[in-house]
Amino acid sequence: MQIYKVGGAVRDRLLGKPVTDIDWVVVGATADEMLAKGFRPVGADFPVFLHPKTGEEYALARTERKSGRGYGGFTFHASPEVTLEEDLIRRDLTINAMAEDDQQNLTDPYHGQRDLDDRVLRHVSPAFAEDPLRVLRVARFAARYAGLGFTVAPETLELMRELSESGELEALTAERSWKEISRALMEDQPQVFIQVLRDCGALKVLMPEVDALFGVPQPEIHHPEIDSGIHTLSVLEQSALHKQPLTVRWACLLHDLGKGLTPEEHWPRHIAHEHTGLKLIKAVNERFKAPKDCQELALLVGQYHTHGHRALELKASTLLELLQSFDVYRRPQRFEEFIVACEMDARGRKGLEQRSYPQADYLRGAANAARGVAVQPLLEKGFKGPELGEALKRERLKALKAYKERA
Template sequence: MQIYKVGGAVRDRLLGIPVTDIDRVVVGATAEEMLALGYRPVGSDFPVFLDPKTGDEYALARTERKSGRGYGGFVFHASPEVTLEEDLIRRDLTINAMAEDDQLNLTDPYHGQRDLEARVLRHVSPAFAEDPLRVLRVARFAARYAGLDFKVAPETMELMRQLSDSGELEALTAERSWKEISRALMEDQPQVFIEVLRECGALKVLLPEVDALFGVPQPEAHHPEIDTGVHTLSVLEQAALHKQPLTVRWACLLHDLGKGLTPEKDWPRHIAHEHTGLKLIKAVNERFKAPKDCQELALLVGQYHTHGHRALELKASTLLDLLQSFDVYRRPQRFEEFVVACEMDARGRKGLEQRSYPQADYLRGAANAARGVAVQPLLEKGFKGPELGEAIKRERLKVLKAYKDAAS
């Protein structure tokens, strides 16, 4: 029995960056031997075991054979006869197909170290094309290591194009797709994920609503970059630079989908795109079964982001309606995420990345003013039921008018 660290742990150590996850493969052992040593089995697809003391995962070396469509369409075979090289060849990229023992002796049959040094993301074998999920994984790695100047190898990009054209991407489950998309959006340069998907043709399959934004012009006075797709990538880039959470990044990606529906005769204006885009945002949310908080914020940002930009001009009554829509009294964090998403949208424009955004503090101040209305005095005056609700609304409107007057 021989145990090796494999994959990301080896890759990141060689790159000199922190190792977060450690995968281990066991060569020359049977499941019965692992059980006899006290390891606990987990997973139904292939033999993985947990160390009884540390809880670390150990997978038996295995081979795989394509048996159907999609990510799950594989048959795995694990036995003591499977070699380390046979286990490594089934992996996606050469930089993920290296192993090392406890003495840091490197096993690198597919030249992963060479590709690390050349900053290349290259597939290990033609079997790469058997798993459609690898298109998303490679795009995610491109986003992760963009700051180190990694690029996708041309021959790997060609395989990704073939996969995108094959219909295999449509066999991916919502859960697996969302796992890759959400992880990619949280990388340092998530816009690269979208760029790579677009380059290989996967974006028009997975996110046609986003793909449709490229080539759609916007008024140059507000959008020096002009192209709506380019703007969307810039907004996403700003969200990453400002360390925003997944909810905000997802909303940033989807906020302008309505512009893809504008008839060409109306370009570069996009009247009511906030409302026309809602059905598209809802469709994308449902396609990937995005978490509820991501879904809600994406819809709210899509509908109200232009309100955010015009916050200083809004009437007190419109401002109150906006705050009510976000339920700022019970969901203050959601409104804060809306505010920062609007700021990312304002900064995601060519040459305007450092612009000030006074609307943010103005909106925060308005929310605090509305929250400051005390309910108890109204109860003491005898208001209750629907009348109490109307009385609270009148008081909030009053304080918002005062707030607006003081700010102007």
């Protein structure tokens, strides 16, 4: 029995990055031998075991063969005869197909270290094209390591293009897709993830609503970058630079989908794109079964982001309607995320990334003014039920009018 550290732990150590998760491969062993040593089995499809003390995953060396469509369409074969090289060749990228023993002696049959040095994301073997999930994984690694200068090898991008055109991407489950998308959006440069998907034709398959934004112009006076797709990438980039949570990043990606529906004769203006985009945002939300908080914020940002930009001009009554839409009294965090999504939208414009966004503090002040209206005095006056709601609304409107005068 020989045990090797494999995959990301080896890659990140060689890159000088912190190692968090460690995966192990066991060569020359059977499942019974693992059980005899106290390992606990967890893999239903293939033999994976948890270490009795550390809880880390140890997998028996295995080979795999394509047997159906999609990510799960594989049969696995694990036996003591499977070599380390045979186990490594089934992996996606050369930089993930390295192993080391307990003395840190490197086994690198597919030249992963060379590709690390050259900053290249390259597939290990033609079998790469058998698993559609790898299109998303490679795009995610591109987003993670773009800051180090990594790019996707042309021949790997070509395989990703073939996969995108094959219909295999449609076989991915919503859950598997969302897991990769959500992880990619939380990388340092999530806009690279979207760009790589677009470069290989996968964006058109997975998110045609986002892909449709590229080539659609906007008024240059407001958007010096002009292209709606480029703007979306820039907004996503800003959300990562400002360390925003997943909810905000998802909303940033989807906020302008309505612009893809504007008839060409109306370009570069996009009247009512906030409302026309809602059905598209809803469709993307449902396609990937995004978590409820991500879905809600994306729809609200899509509908109201132009209100955010015009906050200083809004009438007190419109401000109140905006606050009510977000339920700022019980869901203050959601309104805060809306504010920062609007700010990322404003900063995601060429040459305007550092421009101040006074609307943010103005909206926070408005929310505080409305929240500051006490319910108790109205209860003491005998208001209850719907009448109490109306009275509260009147007092909040008064508070917002006073706030506008002071601001």
